[in-house]
Amino acid sequence: MSTNTIVEQLKKRIASFEPSVEIEETGKVIEVGDGIARMSGLSRCQAQEMLEFSGGVFGVALNLEEETVGAIILGDYTGIQEGAVVKRTGRVLSVPVGYELVGRVVDALGVAVDGKGEMKTKTFYPMEKVAPGVMARHPVHEPVQTGIKAIDAMIPIGRGQRELIIGDRQTGKTAVAIDTIINQKGQNMKCIYVAVGQKRSKVARIVAKLEEAGAMEYTTVVVAGASDPAAMSFLAPYAGVAMAEFFADKGEDVLIVYDDLTKQAWAYREISLLLRRPPGREAYPGDVFYLHSRLLERACKLSDAHGGGSITALPIIETQAGDVTAYIPTNVISITDGQIFLETDLFYRGIRPALNVGISVSRVGGAAQITPMKKVSGKLKLAMAQFRELEAFAQFSSDLDPETKKQIDRGRRITELLNQPQYAPMPVEHQVAVIYAVNNGFFDDVAVDAVRGSEASLVAFLEKSKRPLLNKIMAGEWGKDVEEALKQACGEWRK
Amino acid sequence: MRKHTVRQYAKALYAMTAELPEKLVPKALDAFVEILIRERMLHKAEQMLVEYESYAEKMTGASAIDVVSKYALDGKIKKIIQEKFGKKRRITEAIDETLAGGCIIKDGDIVYDATIDTQLKKLAYHITH
Numbered sequence: 001m002s003t004n005t006i007v008e009q010l011k012k013r014i015a016s017f018e019p020s021v022e023i024e025e026t027g028k029v030i031e032v033g034d035g036i037a038r039m040s041g042l043s044r045c046q047a048q049e050m051l052e053f054s055g056g057v058f059g060v061a062l063n064l065e066e067e068t069v070g071a072i073i074l075g076d077y078t079g080i081q082e083g084a085v086v087k088r089t090g091r092v093l094s095v096p097v098g099y100e101l102v103g104r105v106v107d108a109l110g111v112a113v114d115g116k117g118e119m120k121t122k123t124f125y126p127m128e129k130v131a132p133g134v135m136a137r138h139p140v141h142e143p144v145q146t147g148i149k150a151i152d153a154m155i156p157i158g159r160g161q162r163e164l165i166i167g168d169r170q171t172g173k174t175a176v177a178i179d180t181i182i183n184q185k186g187q188n189m190k191c192i193y194v195a196v197g198q199k200r201s202k203v204a205r206i207v208a209k210l211e212e213a214g215a216m217e218y219t220t221v222v223v224a225g226a227s228d229p230a231a232m233s234f235l236a237p238y239a240g241v242a243m244a245e246f247f248a249d250k251g252e253d254v255l256i257v258y259d260d261l262t263k264q265a266w267a268y269r270e271i272s273l274l275l276r277r278p279p280g281r282e283a284y285p286g287d288v289f290y291l292h293s294r295l296l297e298r299a300c301k302l303s304d305a306h307g308g309g310s311i312t313a314l315p316i317i318e319t320q321a322g323d324v325t326a327y328i329p330t331n332v333i334s335i336t337d338g339q340i341f342l343e344t345d346l347f348y349r350g351i352r353p354a355l356n357v358g359i360s361v362s363r364v365g366g367a368a369q370i371t372p373m374k375k376v377s378g379k380l381k382l383a384m385a386q387f388r389e390l391e392a393f394a395q396f397s398s399d400l401d402p403e404t405k406k407q408i409d410r411g412r413r414i415t416e417l418l419n420q421p422q423y424a425p426m427p428v429e430h431q432v433a434v435i436y437a438v439n440n441g442f443f444d445d446v447a448v449d450a451v452r453g454s455e456a457s458l459v460a461f462l463e464k465s466k467r468p469l470l471n472k473i474m475a476g477e478w479g480k481d482v483e484e485a486l487k488q489a490c491g492e493w494r495k
Numbered sequence: 496m497r498k499h500t501v502r503q504y505a506k507a508l509y510a511m512t513a514e515l516p517e518k519l520v521p522k523a524l525d526a527f528v529e530i531l532i533r534e535r536m537l538h539k540a541e542q543m544l545v546e547y548e549s550y551a552e553k554m555t556g557a558s559a560i561d562v563v564s565k566y567a568l569d570g571k572i573k574k575i576i577q578e579k580f581g582k583k584r585r586i587t588e589a590i591d592e593t594l595a596g597g598c599i600i601k602d603g604d605i606v607y608d609a610t611i612d613t614q615l616k617k618l619a620y621h622i623t624h
Contacts, residue, residue: 017617017618022609023606023608026606027604067502
């Protein structure tokens with residue numbers, strides 16, 4: 001390009017510039033501390049509007065009072081002084097979104113914290129957004145394969161569903177979520193893991209595990225650590241769902257894990273008390289239900305007219321001493337489409353994942369299962385419930401009829417089969433095969449403590465010599481011929 | 496019961512006295528002082544007067560406009576500013592020699608930035624984007 005051309009282009013650009021007066025609305029800080037600030041002025045400030053403090057620090061206006069505005073500060077508030085000028089930005093809080101975030105670890109404002117350099121994102125999505133309306137949605141009908149036998153068989157999750165994972169500390173809640181993310185490899189699913197109030201060491205371990213399993217190729221991690229301000233913990237889930245909405249709007253399926261919403265509620269309580277909002281039950285503000293409902297309502301299956309994408313949410317709630325009747329747990333249970341209860345007793349009895357299948361439920365149910373899984377696991381939940389009753393009864397009785405004894409033995413083997421090590425999600429076709437085998441007596445003569453070894457042996461045998469059959473099962477085919485072929489395969493394996 | 500702020504008392508004082516006949520003003524002020532004593536807000540009376548003055552100026556269109564510029568404003572520019580913002584408005588001037596030119600006008604919470612520095616930044620952005 002010649003010098004003349006460059007000069008001409010520059011002249012054109014300068015000529016096209018229209019100078020105009022910059023108009024800003026400002027206020028003054030009258031009180032600042034503990035991550036919140038109170039300002040005078042800003043009479044036209046809007047709710048949830050971003051404000052700019054001195055030093056390039058941003059905040060979000062939450063309290064619009066008669067003469068003051070209360071805001072949370074998104075950054076270091078120690079440099080802000082009383083009397084400092086605050087400007088309105090005219091924008092609501094938004095976060096960078098896009099494919100550039102896949103494989104990255106970011107904070108609640110979308111800034112990279114993994115040391116892999118800046119992301120050049122072009123698109124921003126608002127953190128707060130009205131959830132899709134009724135007509136924009138489609139019923140949930142596609143499965144999310146978690147790779148965990150007990151869940152895929154008896155508490156199936158569908159794309160667009162909200163399934164709560166609830167339990168005491170150290171019961172395997174995060175393990176269930178991480179295994180689900182790992183199992184999404186090759187499933188055409190983007191994943192977002194939102195870590196709220198977690199120790200950074202735990203998040204680092206999780207990221208390392210996801211990298212090892214190759215899951216970071218399709219996962220974004222949003223971190224608001226335990227040492228971050230409460231404002232970040234409050235905003236992180238909304239940042240995560242905004243990132244998910246970008247992919248869902250493009251017709252893709254997204255899985256988002258909120259780990260955990262209890263800590264988000266604590267952070268929101270802290271902010272609300274500092275802003276002097278009236279405390280309600282357990283000192284939570286009156287709109288703590290709305291905090292979670294507006295977040296979780298954004299997870300849905302969109303209709304074909306809206307791209308057909310979906311956001312599946314796995315919120316995690318930590319209970320204290322197994323109390324699911326507490327305030328926040330009951331709130332979130334009433335919002336979600338089902339819950340997975342993890343119990344400490346079961347965990348220490350060696351049942352891992354420590355699912356209480358009796359009280360866990362998926363309100364989507366069979367609509368989120370492929371046909372083979374629906375057929376083989378249809379009666380599994382009922383059989384397990386009957387087994388638990390009989391097992392309790394058998395403790396007090398020495399003589400059992402053969403039928404009862406058989407049911408108890410079968411139940412023990414199913415229980416052992418449903419145990420699964422961490423970071424070892426199982427493909428759905430293998431799950432169908434092993435559940436079919438145990439339901440049809442192929443494990444009846446195997447000792448309970450040898451069931452897992454036999455399971456591995458069956459899977460290896462089918463992989464080696466019955467791959468086409470497994471492919472049919474994976475494709476959702478089921479009929480007399482497939483069932484017969486599977487029965488024959490199991491028979492061959494037993495020999 | 497929630498306490499009222501100094502500004503709210505100032506606004507109430509203005510609302511009470513704005514259209515009151517002059518001979519009734521002393522009686523109204525006595526009543527106001529009694530309320531302050533009852534609410535234990537008398538020690539904030541001085542702050543209330545400052546707020547009252549500021550609020551009264553705003554309501555009567557006589558509040559001050561702060562102008563920051565590189566050079567002192569001449570009569571012509573002052574006249575233009577008063578025509579735009581109101582003839583009753585007082586102009587308080589400040590000089591900032593670090594500016595390249597133009598001025599910043601502050602009217603209450605609204606800031607009008609007409610400096611050359613800002614225009615140059617906008618021009619740079621316009622050329623490069």
